[in-house]
Amino acid sequence: EGKKLGRNGSCFFTKELNDKLSRRIQLENDLRYCVEKKELFLEYQPQIDLTTEKIVSAEALIRWNHPVFGRVSPGEFIPLAENTGDIIKIGEWIFQDVSNTFQKHKNVLKDLVIAINLSTHQLRKKSLLTFIDQLILEEKINPTNIELEITESAMMDNMEDNINRLEKIRQRGIKVSVDDFGTGYSSLSYLLKLPIHKIKIDRSFINALDTTPESGIIIKTIIDMSHNLGYKVIAEGVETKEQIEFLKKNNCNEVQGYYYSKPIKIEELMGRLT
Ligand code: C2E
Ligand code: MG
Numbered sequence: 001e002g003k004k005l006g007r008n009g010s011c012f013f014t015k016e017l018n019d020k021l022s023r024r025i026q027l028e029n030d031l032r033y034c035v036e037k038k039e040l041f042l043e044y045q046p047q048i049d050l051t052t053e054k055i056v057s058a059e060a061l062i063r064w065n066h067p068v069f070g071r072v073s074p075g076e077f078i079p080l081a082e083n084t085g086d087i088i089k090i091g092e093w094i095f096q097d098v099s100n101t102f103q104k105h106k107n108v109l110k111d112l113v114i115a116i117n118l119s120t121h122q123l124r125k126k127s128l129l130t131f132i133d134q135l136i137l138e139e140k141i142n143p144t145n146i147e148l149e150i151t152e153s154a155m156m157d158n159m160e161d162n163i164n165r166l167e168k169i170r171q172r173g174i175k176v177s178v179d180d181f182g183t184g185y186s187s188l189s190y191l192l193k194l195p196i197h198k199i200k201i202d203r204s205f206i207n208a209l210d211t212t213p214e215s216g217i218i219i220k221t222i223i224d225m226s227h228n229l230g231y232k233v234i235a236e237g238v239e240t241k242e243q244i245e246f247l248k249k250n251n252c253n254e255v256q257g258y259y260y261s262k263p264i265k266i267e268e269l270m271g272r273l274t
């Protein structure tokens with residue numbers, strides 16, 4: 001079935017590999033037009049304060065409705081968009097869409113913080129700040145309603161520039177959180193150097209709580225360290241009552257995960273506020 005053997009007898013071509021490759025090529029190609037063709041949309045996943053049990057913020061998560069492949073996950077297409085450079089245009093669309101949502105539902109959303117994921121490539125661009133400043137200047141976004149989620153590895157990449165850029169972002173009143181904390185294999189020294197507000201414990205640690213008790217030790221340590229440094233802590237990927245109990249007992253500030261809600265449409269999110 002579509003298999004060919006190399007001269008040394010090894011298999012260098014399979015149908016699966018070919019399918020994967022052609023899907024990738026097709027996606028990379030179509031990324032160029034996904035904004036104009038209005039194929040992107042955002043879902044929002046609530047972030048709940050563990051002491052009040054209220055929704056205090058929501059993470060914007062991008063979705064792509066591809067005309068042929070249907071729903072393509074951001075885990076698949078964001079890395080491709082970083083390669084092709086389309087992430088810049090897509091990233092700007094995200095800010096614009098969030099800003100439209102705020103304008104449309106000003107009264108309901110006025111106290112909500114929306115967390116926007118920033119990719120390495122976006123953070124590296126000088127134009128990011130100009131773009132954000134423009135939105136603030138035109139009163140399209142209120143900086144105190146915005147938080148930026150940046151992964152540990154993106155933070156570490158080009159530290160000197162990032163310190164500068166993130167400092168300016170903080171001066172605007174925008175909050176910054178460290179996404180997927182604990183998975184970056186990086187030195188912790190950046191925690192002292194970068195202006196951040198919140199640490200997001202990666203869901204792999206929360207997930208492991210059920211099977212590996214040691215994971216609890218790591219979670220506790222992350223929470224204590226973050227608090228001692230003056231940062232809030234949110235746990236990602238919380239799915240069970242037991243995980244919630246553990247996190248409450250250990251003073252985690254917020255949670256996000258299927259236990260409370262999957263990512264949902266903005267209308268549904270608004271229905272759950274108050
Ligand atoms: P992330 O920023 O760490 O987002 C959390 C991911 O975990 C989301 O997957 C979310 O749907 C999923 N999740 C939330 N709660 C649970 C849970 O309880 N259990 C499990 N198993 N999963 C849960 P999603 O939406 O597929 O996004 C995957 C990644 O793609 C994100 O990870 C982020 O790195 C990237 N991404 C998503 N949207 C954007 C975006 O707008 N811009 C950029 N640059 N990256 C994005
Ligand atoms: Mg995130």
Ligand code: MG
Binds near residue numbers: 179180200202236
């Ligand atoms: Mg994350």
Ligand code: MG
Binds near residue numbers: 180
């Ligand atoms: Mg992630």
